[in-house]
Amino acid sequence: MHGSLVESLCATCGAVTAWREAMALDSKCASCGGVGVIRPNVVWFGEMPYHMDRIEAAMTSASLFVSIGTSGSVYPAAGYVAMAGQLGTPTMELNLEPSDNAALFEDGRYGPATEVVTAWVDEVLAG
Ligand SMILES: [Zn+2]
DSSP states (O other): OOEEEEEEEETTTOOEEEOOSOOOTTOBOTTTOOBSOEEEEEOOTTSOOSOHHHHHHHHHHOSOEEEESOOSOSTTGGGHHHHHHHHTOOEEEEESSOOTTGGGOSEEEESOHHHHHHHHHHHHHHO
């Protein structure tokens, strides 16, 4: 939903292009040739995140909602746990510490991601 740092987005022609080198003011759009018009293909504050329709469709068919590593304070992403709750989907938070909306999760595990995420994945894979 927040885009990709290894892609460029052209403000002139809208082209999204794989981009793995340093980006500068004189970088050129591979599609239209425009100079000074590309930026990383990531969503900045105040912009609408990508794929909202796909995310909301996935929310309606999910059997579990898991949030990993978030403050729980930036919307619209922070609102998905409430949506999951309204849909009756079980919810879990894996985070360094309880997020701002931790009270909305049915379950939470807290600590470094290298520990809590791997332990949870092992638990899920063990059935
Ligand atoms: Zn362009």
